[in-house]
Amino acid sequence: MNQEPSTKKKKAEEEQEVWKWWEEEKKDNGVKWTFLEHKGPVFPPDYERLPKNVKFYYDGKEVELSEEAEEVAGFYAKMLDHDYTTKEIFNKNFFKDWRKVMTDDERALITDLKKCNFKKMHAYFMDAAENNRNRSEEEKKALKEKNEAIVKEYGTCVIDGHKEKIANFRLEPPSLFRGRGEHPKMGKLKRRLNAEDIIINCSKDSKIPEPPPGHKWKEVRHVNTVTWLVSWTENVQNQVRYIILNPSSKLKGEKDWQKYETARRLHKSINKIRNEYQQDWKSKEMKVRQRAVALYFIDKLALRAGNKKNEDQADTVGCCSLRVEHIELHEQKDDKEFVVVFDFFGKDSIRYYNEVPVEKQVFKNLGRFMENKKPGDNLFDRLNTSIMNKHLNELMEGLTVKVFRTYNASFTLQQQLDLLTNEDDSEAEKILAYNRANRAVAILCNHQRSVPKGHEKSMEKLREKIVQKREAIHDAERQVKEAIREANYGGVKEKVVADKKKKLLQRLKDQLAKLEIQETDRDENKTIVLGSSKLNYLDPRIIVAWCKKYDVPIEKIYSKTQRDKFRWAIDMAGPDYRFC
DNA sequence: TCGGAGACTTGACTCGAAGAGG
DNA sequence: CCTCTTCGAGTCAAGTCTCCGA
Numbered sequence: 001m002n003q004e005p006s007t008k009k010k011k012a013e014e015e016q017e018v019w020k021w022w023e024e025e026k027k028d029n030g031v032k033w034t035f036l037e038h039k040g041p042v043f044p045p046d047y048e049r050l051p052k053n054v055k056f057y058y059d060g061k062e063v064e065l066s067e068e069a070e071e072v073a074g075f076y077a078k079m080l081d082h083d084y085t086t087k088e089i090f091n092k093n094f095f096k097d098w099r100k101v102m103t104d105d106e107r108a109l110i111t112d113l114k115k116c117n118f119k120k121m122h123a124y125f126m127d128a129a130e131n132n133r134n135r136s137e138e139e140k141k142a143l144k145e146k147n148e149a150i151v152k153e154y155g156t157c158v159i160d161g162h163k164e165k166i167a168n169f170r171l172e173p174p175s176l177f178r179g180r181g182e183h184p185k186m187g188k189l190k191r192r193l194n195a196e197d198i199i200i201n202c203s204k205d206s207k208i209p210e211p212p213p214g215h216k217w218k219e220v221r222h223v224n225t226v227t228w229l230v231s232w233t234e235n236v237q238n239q240v241r242y243i244i245l246n247p248s249s250k251l252k253g254e255k256d257w258q259k260y261e262t263a264r265r266l267h268k269s270i271n272k273i274r275n276e277y278q279q280d281w282k283s284k285e286m287k288v289r290q291r292a293v294a295l296y297f298i299d300k301l302a303l304r305a306g307n308k309k310n311e312d313q314a315d316t317v318g319c320c321s322l323r324v325e326h327i328e329l330h331e332q333k334d335d336k337e338f339v340v341v342f343d344f345f346g347k348d349s350i351r352y353y354n355e356v357p358v359e360k361q362v363f364k365n366l367g368r369f370m371e372n373k374k375p376g377d378n379l380f381d382r383l384n385t386s387i388m389n390k391h392l393n394e395l396m397e398g399l400t401v402k403v404f405r406t407y408n409a410s411f412t413l414q415q416q417l418d419l420l421t422n423e424d425d426s427e428a429e430k431i432l433a434y435n436r437a438n439r440a441v442a443i444l445c446n447h448q449r450s451v452p453k454g455h456e457k458s459m460e461k462l463r464e465k466i467v468q469k470r471e472a473i474h475d476a477e478r479q480v481k482e483a484i485r486e487a488n489y490g491g492v493k494e495k496v497v498a499d500k501k502k503k504l505l506q507r508l509k510d511q512l513a514k515l516e517i518q519e520t521d522r523d524e525n526k527t528i529v530l531g532s533s534k535l536n537y538l539d540p541r542i543i544v545a546w547c548k549k550y551d552v553p554i555e556k557i558y559s560k561t562q563r564d565k566f567r568w569a570i571d572m573a574g575p576d577y578r579f580c
Numbered sequence: 581t582c583g584g585a586g587a588c589t590t591g592a593c594t595c596g597a598a599g600a601g602g
Numbered sequence: 603c604c605t606c607t608t609c610g611a612g613t614c615a616a617g618t619c620t621c622c623g624a
Contacts, residue, residue, distance in 0.1 A: 133596090172614065180592080180615065226587065237615090240586055255588085266593095305618060308583090317619085347617055348592060385582090389619070402589085402618060449592060458607080531610095532591055559610060 019162055021250040022257065023567040026526035030225050032251065036158035036202050036512025038166070038229050040209025041243055042150060043193070044173035048070045054124040057117035058110055068101040072189055075176045077121035084178060084186065093187035094176055101189070157229060157245070158206075165246035166229065171198075177236040181314040188236045197232045227251050237313075240463050248564035260539040260579075262398045263407040267580040269396050270407070274299065276395075281361045287382040291391060293365050294319050298388075298401055301354065302408050302444050304347060305385040305401035316345045318384050319401070325375035329366055338363040350448050366506055409441045409537035414579045416440050417546050430552050438530045438538070447532045455526055462519050469512045476505040535562070540569035 028352065049070065055062050056073060065073060076085070076094055084090045095113045102110065110116065135143070139389040154169045169181035179185055195215035202208060204222045218232075229245035245251050266273075277299075280292030298304050298319050306318025317326060324504050326344035335359045345350045358366075369379055385401065392399040416437035421430060483498035540558075544566070547554045554570060563570065 071611080168613080170613095175614095183615095228587075234614095238585095239615095241614090242587075244588080259589090307618065313616085333615085347590080348615075350592080358603095385618080386620095400619065447591080452597075497583090536590055561611065 003092045007319070017163060018567075019250075020571065021253070022572060026254070027085075031089060031160050032227050033224050034203075035161065035206065036157065036159050036224070036229070037206030038202060038209060039169075040156045040200060040211070041198060041230050042154050042170045042394070043195075047192075049124035050074070055120050057120070058111075059115040063109065066103050066106060069098065069106050071104070071174070072098050072101050073116075073118060073187075074121060074125070075174070077118035078125045079176065080118055080122040084176075087186065089141060089182075090176075093185060094189070097187075097189035116302060146554065159245070159251070162250070164249040164251075167244050167246045169243055171232075172234075179314060181316065181345060183314045184312050185236055191235045193232055199231045201226065201229055201231070206361070214560075246564075248561075248567065253565070253568045259406060260410065260541070262403055263539070264411055264580055266396065266399060266403055267411070273395055278359075278361075281359075281365055287387075288381045289365055290369060290380040291388060293362055293369070294383055295390065295392075296358075296362060298404050301342075301356065301369065302405045302446075303352075304405070305388065306402035307385050314345075314349055316347060316349055318346060320380055320383050320388055322379040323375065324370050324373045324377050324379055327366065327370075329363060329370075331363075334392065339477075340366065346446065350446065352446050376510060401536075405445065406537055407447060408577050409533055410539040412441050412444055413437050413538050414542050417542065421546070421550060423550070427552060427556070430550055431556055433541075434546070434552075434557060435530070438534060439524065439528060441533045441538060442528050442530050444536060445533050447529045448527050449529045451526055459519070459523065461524070462515065465513050466512065466519065469508060469515060473505065473508045473512060476501065476508055480505050535565075539579050541573035542578045542579050544573040545567050545575055549575040550574070 047067065049067060053319055056065055056070070076098070079085055087503070091113055099107050099110070110561070125316055154166075156163050156165055158164075171193050172190070175184055175190050177183075177188045177190050195211035195217050198208055198211075198217050200220045202220070203224075208220055209217075228242035228244050231240055233239065236240050247256070273295075277292040277295045280288050281296075283289050283292065287573035298305075306321035308321060309316070317323065322344065326342065328341040330339040330341065331337065333341070333355060336355075338358050338360055340356050340358050340363070342352055342354045342356065344352050359572065366379075369381075373379075373381075375464050389400045392401065392403075417434065420433035422433075423434070480498065480501045483494070483501045487494040487498040543557055544554065546552070547557060558566060
């Protein structure tokens with residue numbers, strides 16, 4: 001019984017085909033596959049009606065809702081103690097969409113969200129969730145097995161003769177849209193999908209996936225120049241969504257590898273590019289100057305491109321879409337000259353705040369770009385991402401704005417690892433060094449998270465522990481002194497006691513040091529996430545090489561899924577690999 | 581040149597499971 | 603062994619970038 005899970009796990013690992021696609025010849029003629037077969041998507045479970053005793057009240061009176069209205073009401077009820085339901089836009093959008101699915105009678109009756117009482121429904125859902133958490137071991141096991149069966153049947157596909165995992169074979173269930181930041185569409189109903197919404201992509205000569213009984217796919221096509229298996233159009237933002245392959249697949253791995261190779265190519269021309277944009281700060285053409293200053297920010301600060309956005313999306317910006325209101329110029333700030341203060345909301349409405357000393361030339365240019373403009377005007381009014389990328393592609397084939405982010409992130413990691421790693425450190429210290437290097441990248445890329453719930457409380461606890469430890473040390477020190485004094489006068493027994501006390505003191509001191517490291521580490525990581533850069537920006541071969549060179553097991557850095565994703569790098573890179 | 585569609589990458593958040601501490 | 607914290611994987615929203623038609 002004890003052995004079972006681990007042997008099972010091992011078996012699963014063995015079953016996974018180790019196929020060294022990276023040793024095959026590469027070709028890129030736009031064709032992504034020649035054979036593709038899969039089982040199609042897994043639909044979310046059908047809606048189950050609430051028990052009769054779970055009521056909805058309108059204006060104090062019990063109301064029996066139709067099935068559709070009840071389902072959508074349920075989405076709202078589930079979110080009752082969420083911040084979203086306190087937001088006006090969320091409520092407005094929800095109510096509007098909810099009324100759309102009501103029967104005429106319901107629509108006539110229910111005209112004011114404030115008169116709706118979802119409390120019973122809310123309590124029911126909370127209860128159900130609690131019950132789910134408290135499921136018995138047998139129930140959990142049965143559920144797990146059922147799930148594994150679905151994964152086994154739908155979780156993989158066959159592409160060009162190889163079995164590959166699928167990333168997201170389950171369709172998104174209906175829900176209320178949760179846009180990030182101040183999103184104008186938050187609260188809108190994300191519709192339930194039917195087979196009639198779904199486009200299947202697979203080989204002509206493959207076994208075509210079966211739609212659910214009584215249904216038909218919207219379309220079945222056989223396009224081998226794209227990589228998706230299934231697509232549909234999501235109704236809130238009207239965007240196409242896809243079922244795609246897992247990052248461990250050849251298709252994804254090759255793309256990832258390519259990405260880092262492009263970034264490495266950038267290293268060869270980076271000096272030339274930097275010289276050129278510095279020259280362009282003095283260009284007579286305003287467009288060229290703006291481009292040069294923007295590129296400087298992209299290179300130095302790893303800013304995102306900043307595509308144009310619509311009115312019906314959250315107001316966030318990147319480099320090219322910066323507005324006058326997002327920067328402040330200071331001839332002098334603290335003890336620094338020519339400081340630009342950036343303060344704006346970027347991707348996912350994450351705040352970007354940075355005080356950056358810049359070259360005088362850049363500073364003066366920014367002043368000119370801001371002249372006679374209102375706060376809401378574009379800082380780079382002659383520039384957009386398409387102009388920028390066209391220019392970059394002329395400097396180097398395949399160069400785009402995002403390559404700079406990849407390049408600077410991976411470059412920073414390598415440089416920091418060189419700087420922070422000591423040959424004769426312990427494994428734990430080496431891993432700490434890695435984490436520090438990773439953290440430097442995360443800071444560069446502004447990978448933030450909201451402060452975890454209860455962070456302050458857990459910090460408080462930790463500090464409490466530290467205080468206690470200090471007191472214990474104080475106490476122990478006194479005891480040691482005393483014991484030594486006694487030992488000087490006493491015999492062997494007293495000496496043994498004194499030794500024991502000394503050892504205890506040392507242990508306490510070690511524990512304190514550990515706690516203090518933990519304190520700074522946790523506080524530094526309070527708002528910083530390492531995962532995003534690790535997964536998307538750091539050339540895995542740098543890490544693999546570092547592990548091999550310093551004899552750190554790769555498992556200490558990469559989890560199982562990460563090792564699957566980066567198998568090409570683990571296989572490819574020796575201890576001497578250099579990103580640049 | 582502009583806008584929108586389509587394809588693909590990136591990113592924070594959530595929740596259950598694993599792991600550490602008492 | 604139990605509880606509390608940390609971690610990993612999954613989820614789905616939000617970016618980037620290319621292409622195409624008017």
